[in-house]
Amino acid sequence: MLRYILKRVLLMVPTLLGVALVVFLLMHVVPGDIALLILGAGEQGGDVNLSELEKVRHKLGLDRPLYVQFFSWVWGIVRLDFGNSLWTGAPVIEELWIRFPLTLEVAVFATLVSTLIAIPLGTLAAIRQDTWVDYIVRVISIGGLAIPNFWTGILLILFLVIYFQWSPPLVFVPLWEDPWENIKQLFWPIVTVGYRNAAVSTRLTRSAVLEVMREDYIRTAWAKGLREFLVVVKHTLKNAMLPVITIIGAELAFLMGGLVVTETVFTLNGLGRFIVDAILRRDIPVVQTMVLMTAFIIVFVNLIVDLLYAWLDPRISYGAHRAGQR
Amino acid sequence: MHPESQWALSQAELEKLPGFGRDHAANLREAKRLLAEAGYPNGFRTALTNRNIKMPYVDLAVYLISAWKKIGVEAEHKVEETATWSQSRLNRDFELLLDPYGSTTVGDPDEMLDKFVTGQPENWGRMSDPVVDDLFSLQSKEMNEAKRIQLVKEMIKRILTKAWRIEGLWTTRLEVRTARLRNYEPMPSHWNNRRFEDAWLTAK
Amino acid sequence: MAQVMREGPMPLATPELTAVTADRRWAGTRAWPAIRKFIATKPLGAAGGVIILMMVLTAIFADVLTPYDPYTVNQRVQFTAPSLSYWFGTDEFGRDVFTRIVYGARVALFIGLLAAFVGATAGALLGVISAYLGGRVDLYLQRLIDVMLAFPLLILALAIVTVLGRSVPNVILAIAIPIIPRTARIVRSNAMSIKENMYVEAARAVGGSHAWVILRHIIPNVMAPYLIMLTAQFGNAILVEASLSFLGLGTAEPTPSWGLMLSGSALSYAEKAAWLAVFPGLAISLAVFGFNLFGDSIRDALDPKLRHRS
Numbered sequence: 118m119l120r121y122i123l124k125r126v127l128l129m130v131p132t133l134l135g136v137a138l139v140v141f142l143l144m145h146v147v148p149g150d151i152a153l154l155i156l157g158a159g160e161q162g163g164d165v166n167l168s169e170l171e172k173v174r175h176k177l178g179l180d181r182p183l184y185v186q187f188f189s190w191v192w193g194i195v196r197l198d199f200g201n202s203l204w205t206g207a208p209v210i211e212e213l214w215i216r217f218p219l220t221l222e223v224a225v226f227a228t229l230v231s232t233l234i235a236i237p238l239g240t241l242a243a244i245r246q247d248t249w250v251d252y253i254v255r256v257i258s259i260g261g262l263a264i265p266n267f268w269t270g271i272l273l274i275l276f277l278v279i280y281f282q283w284s285p286p287l288v289f290v291p292l293w294e295d296p297w298e299n300i301k302q303l304f305w306p307i308v309t310v311g312y313r314n315a316a317v318s319t320r321l322t323r324s325a326v327l328e329v330m331r332e333d334y335i336r337t338a339w340a341k342g343l344r345e346f347l348v349v350v351k352h353t354l355k356n357a358m359l360p361v362i363t364i365i366g367a368e369l370a371f372l373m374g375g376l377v378v379t380e381t382v383f384t385l386n387g388l389g390r391f392i393v394d395a396i397l398r399r400d401i402p403v404v405q406t407m408v409l410m411t412a413f414i415i416v417f418v419n420l421i422v423d424l425l426y427a428w429l430d431p432r433i434s435y436g437a438h439r440a441g442q443r
Numbered sequence: 444m445h446p447e448s449q450w451a452l453s454q455a456e457l458e459k460l461p462g463f464g465r466d467h468a469a470n471l472r473e474a475k476r477l478l479a480e481a482g483y484p485n486g487f488r489t490a491l492t493n494r495n496i497k498m499p500y501v502d503l504a505v506y507l508i509s510a511w512k513k514i515g516v517e518a519e520h521k522v523e524e525t526a527t528w529s530q531s532r533l534n535r536d537f538e539l540l541l542d543p544y545g546s547t548t549v550g551d552p553d554e555m556l557d558k559f560v561t562g563q564p565e566n567w568g569r570m571s572d573p574v575v576d577d578l579f580s581l582q583s584k585e586m587n588e589a590k591r592i593q594l595v596k597e598m599i600k601r602i603l604t605k606a607w608r609i610e611g612l613w614t615t616r617l618e619v620r621t622a623r624l625r626n627y628e629p630m631p632s633h634w635n636n637r638r639f640e641d642a643w644l645t646a647k
Numbered sequence: 648m649a650q651v652m653r654e655g656p657m658p659l660a661t662p663e664l665t666a667v668t669a670d671r672r673w674a675g676t677r678a679w680p681a682i683r684k685f686i687a688t689k690p691l692g693a694a695g696g697v698i699i700l701m702m703v704l705t706a707i708f709a710d711v712l713t714p715y716d717p718y719t720v721n722q723r724v725q726f727t728a729p730s731l732s733y734w735f736g737t738d739e740f741g742r743d744v745f746t747r748i749v750y751g752a753r754v755a756l757f758i759g760l761l762a763a764f765v766g767a768t769a770g771a772l773l774g775v776i777s778a779y780l781g782g783r784v785d786l787y788l789q790r791l792i793d794v795m796l797a798f799p800l801l802i803l804a805l806a807i808v809t810v811l812g813r814s815v816p817n818v819i820l821a822i823a824i825p826i827i828p829r830t831a832r833i834v835r836s837n838a839m840s841i842k843e844n845m846y847v848e849a850a851r852a853v854g855g856s857h858a859w860v861i862l863r864h865i866i867p868n869v870m871a872p873y874l875i876m877l878t879a880q881f882g883n884a885i886l887v888e889a890s891l892s893f894l895g896l897g898t899a900e901p902t903p904s905w906g907l908m909l910s911g912s913a914l915s916y917a918e919k920a921a922w923l924a925v926f927p928g929l930a931i932s933l934a935v936f937g938f939n940l941f942g943d944s945i946r947d948a949l950d951p952k953l954r955h956r957s
Contacts, residue, residue, distance in 0.1 A: 128793075135794035143806040147527075154526055255691070259943065263935035265886055267893050268909060268928035275917050275924055374801050378890055382914070393894070396805050399526050404802070412797035495895055497915075505740055505901045509720040522813050522899040 122424065129416050136412040137194075137405070141187050144401045151203050151399040152177060177203050179401075190405065200402035204395075209406045213388065219289050220376060220387040223303055227311035228365065228372070234315045239322025246327060254319065261316030266375050270309045270382035277305070289386060306383045310375045314368055325358075362425050369415050445550055446613060450595050460603050474514045486515020492537035495524040500541055503611045507541075532567055541611075542567055552595045553583055559602055570607045623647070685944070692944020698937025706752040713746040717903045726920045736922040738908070744922065747903035748930050754815075754904045755934060759885035762819045766826025766884075767877040773827060774834030775865055778842055788831075795828040800887070801894075808896045818897045822887045830876045834869045841868045871949045878942035882935040889931045905931045 152173040174180045181189075193200055199209040242254035277283045285305065290298040377389035388407070395403040444450040457463045464470055478486060491508065494500045501522065508518050518539065523531060531537055544558065544565075557563055560579050561571040575598055582594035602608060618629050627642040686693040705712065721741035729736040735744035777788040804821040811817040841864065889906030891897035898904040908927040917924040 128790075131790055132793040132797055135790065136797055139794065139798065140802070143810075147806060147809045150526065150530060154529070252691075259939045260932070260936055263882065263886070263939055264932045265889050265893075265906075265909075265928065265935075267890060268924075268931065271909065271913055271917065271924050272928070275921060278918065279921075373799050374890065377801055378894065381894065392802070393805070396802065396809070397524055397526065408799065408802055411799045411802075412794075415797045415799075416793070501900050502740075506720045508901055509718045509740075512718060519814075520899050520901065524809065524895075527809060 125420050125423070129413075129420070132416055133409065133412055134191075137191065137409055138187070140405050140408040141190065144399070144404055145183060145186075147399065150174075150179075151401070152179060154398060155204070190402075194409070199406045202395075202400055202403050204398050204400045204403075209402050212391070212403065213407070213410075216386055216388045216391050218291055219303070219385060220380070220389060222292060222299075223306050223310055223379070223385075223387065224372060224376060226303070226307045227375075228314060230307065231311040231313075231315035231318055232365070235318030235322050238315075239319040240326050242319070242323045243326035243330065251323075254323070258316040258319040258323075261312050262320075264312075266309050266313055267378040267382050269312070270306070270379055273305050273309065274382065285383060287384065302385075306379045306385060309379045309382075310372070313375060314372065317368060318365075362422055365418070365422065369418055373411060444552065444555060444595070444599065448550055449592055450550075450552055450599075452596055452599055456596070456600075460600065461606070463603075471513060478514060478516075483515075486517065488517045488519070489538050490519045490521050491539045491541060492521045492523065492528065492531055493541045494528040495522050499543060499612050499614055504541055507609075507611075535567065535569060540567055543611075552591075552598075556595070556598060559598070559607070568607055570602075572601070572605070575601055685948070689944040689947065691940050692947075695937045695940025695942070695944065698933060699941055702752050702756065702934055702937065705749055706756050709749045709753060713743070713749050715743040715746040717742060717747045717750045718901050726916070728920075729922050735926045736920065738920075738923055739916055744908075744926055747908060748905065748926055750903040751905045751908065751927070751930065752934070754898060754902060755885050755888065755931075758815060758819055758822070758888045758898075760881060762822035762888070763826060763877060763880040763884040765819065766823035767830045767873060767880055769823070770827040770830025770876070771834045771869060771873045774831040775838050775869060777831065778835045778838035779865060781842075792828040792831050795824070796832075800825045804891055804896055808891075813897070813899045815898065815902075818888060818891060821891065821896075822884050825887075826876075826880050826884070830873070830880075833872045833876060837869045837872050838865050841865055874949060875942075875946045878938075878945045881942060882938035885931065885938065886935050 150170075152170055155173055171180070178186065178189075190200065201208050202212050205212065238254055238258075242251045245251050274284070277285075286298065286302045289302060292299045373389065376387065377393060379385070380387040380389040381393070392404065392407045394400075395407070452460075458465060462470055462474070475484075478484065491504055493504045504520055504522075508520060511518050521537075532540060532542065544555065556579060558565040558567070559570055559572075559575055560566065561573075561576050578594055578598040578601070582591050582598065585591040585594060603610070616633055620627065621644075623644045623646075625643050625645060627637075627639070630637065685696075719742065721737075724733070724737050724741040725739050727733050727737045727741075733743050733745070735748065737743055738747070773788065773792070777785045777792075803824060807817055807821040807824075811820075888897055888904070889909070892904045892906030893910045895910060898907055900907065905927040909924065909931075913924040913927070
């Protein structure tokens, strides 16, 4: 088991390196030059002095050969130096740190709330399969999946503005400073991001519980005459949680997409919007760092999920021969 | 030139130029006839390179594309975001470009019409006409106001007749301010942002 | 597919195979009784199928259903509220919203279905090759898949659209790419378990070429997870296309695309013209809803026991 963990951790390195290479190449292949933008060439003042351009590029280190830029960047990461934003000049870490709490809060609360809703709802639908309860839950969750979160955000804002003359505050106040102000701003974004996760998790919980309930050992429990509650909670849920936990890892990528869109609609100063703006400005260090961090989080979370999987299901053991799985 | 300035052609003068007449149906017929004469009786396909901002870029393009369809010109809308667009513009990598200009401080022909002169850096379309160049340098040196206006109008007429540039929208900048704001003067150009050091807010 | 299954020697009963062979009656019977059975046993799926059918018909007969042209600009009627002449009102250019939604079905279907198909098929091929060749090739391909999975979809879409431009083929590419590694994973794990079965070795021993073995034995057995992934991704692809267009990374004006209709105009003008914000979203939701319902039932019909981790 320990060997497996070690192997997976080591495997993270080439994966992350691969991501680093891809994002580096992408940012340098993409047309558009931040030096041009800094000199205001995007606007009507199109008279760009070419020697000025060269100076700016040199200052930003953009005129070095590609492989030099790549290695100096990777070397910087090893020393935990992520460079400075080409646009503001501030260290990338600082820029990220300002926006991090907001995005983290929305992401965590959205996942939490959605899981808290999904597990009871999905279980209920499973144990009352094919009854009207089941149909309602299924329709709601499939419907929830189908509704795009930017549309929900737009409708929410429209509704709040038109009927309550209320618009969300624009300034972010951290949760520990003033919880009420914080919730005022983030409540609706959390709902907008979270309902989709809730829908997915509900469906998955339902199918997972259904599957487990068909197993022999559950039938034995019924036969023994155990009360429904005991059977469901004690025996079924623990095993049904496996795929639900997995989905948290897999849905992470979609969560980030949802964050970007929601932050755009609600005008939140979060990481999602930040990375989109950075890409549009070709702020290379910011984009590279953020992509790498996102990739790291995704890979790391998936590792944790896999380990949890093994811990929860004693039939799976990594290290020895495993049937069919990765 | 800005329609409200002294440099602009009057409505009457404009309507004499090709395409500016009031009879829309007649204009369409004439356009189709000219296309056929040029060897494109069924129109042709082209691409309009544009910047990814709603007003005035994308919105004008929506109108242009729908208008061109009527004479058979199918324009593919190549929307690029700012960084890419400015690069395309710099490298002259376009068939048709939507290019705004005119956010100037004074609106003087030297500033605005500079881009139609051969070899100038903002001459994105690489237009070159010795008559236009002459007119530009003449008006630049001309001290007599009336004569200068005359020269500028000549220049505009020639450019519009050649249709190097199709005129689009003129926008007006609207600034919304609270009544509590005092002693604030907007800058003449929106590139100069705002100056607040002398302004203040009253209590009510 | 079911026919091929019966001809080979009976393999060990793996869940996928049991489900597929159990349904061979369905594949072999005539269409109408089969459809009736489908409607009876899976009413939700049938409802989804109806929605999809309506959407396809709307897309095909768009010219007949709409009196207006989706592109013509008519400033004089901008922002008219829904009325008898403009069922869903008009937008800021005076274009009829109903017409644009109907034509938008074409865009959504074309992009969504094609992207899902390209992504799932490419992914499935990748998975099969990776599983079949095994060894070093498998190792490298797996790392490639890991990188693809770890890369945020949005950044990839942004990069593709920025480099290659905002055209329909590029949007399809941007949507298809994230589907590839997810399909590859599932198909690969299926193909691996099949490969380990005796009869594949037997087929090779008898002298079958690689291609023949892949075609005859592996591909039919991965059809189930492939089809499941494919139908599951249809709805998602339409949603992703809408999101990309909303962010300004997908289709560009003046193409009528539902996501695009919800960006710019909806946000800026929604307070005075709420219909601009409502109808495109409804269209997207309905379409994705239909595809999801249908896809779910297909999955249940093909393989109720498959527990997918993606």
